[in-house]
Amino acid sequence: MLTVLALWPFYQFLWFVFFLTMFLIGFWCIFMFFGVVIPMWLTQGLAEYFGKTKPFDPEDIRRRTVVEQGAEVIYSNPKGEGPFIHHDHH
Template identity: 75%
Template sequence: MLTILSSFWPFYQFLWTVYFVIMFLIGFWCIFMFFGFIIPLWLTSGLMEYFGKTKPFDPEDVRRKTLPEQGAEIIFSNPKGNGPFLHTDHGHH
């Protein structure tokens, strides 16, 4: 049994090498992002917001606007009847 498993050793060594290289790159990406983006963000925008140098956050600025708020005219906003896709009776088909 051991000889059968040992015959797969080069392929497993290749898989672990690929895994190690990928994890190595991901780790360096995390380090570079933390020191190159996150910490400067804390030291600029974060401290400005903490000390009140920016305008107060308004959730309406980032809320997804509905279609009428975007200026679109909704033609079929209140359909009437018993069509196949209206589901007014909340029952089964």
């Protein structure tokens, strides 16, 4: 019993760190929901619902390659020496 009581301040500190972490994560979730998700629903979501935009088609994205979707693949055109993950000759 004496050993557990000797460690009490450390456990108190651990609970404080846990509480602080959960507090910050909770506020981040609230901020993202009201600052990002709801505005997204009120802009793109309602615009698509009322037919102002082209409906989202997941097959349209599946058919295109990563480069065709507009992403820059850094290792597709390597410069310099060394072993590279990707080579263009397949």
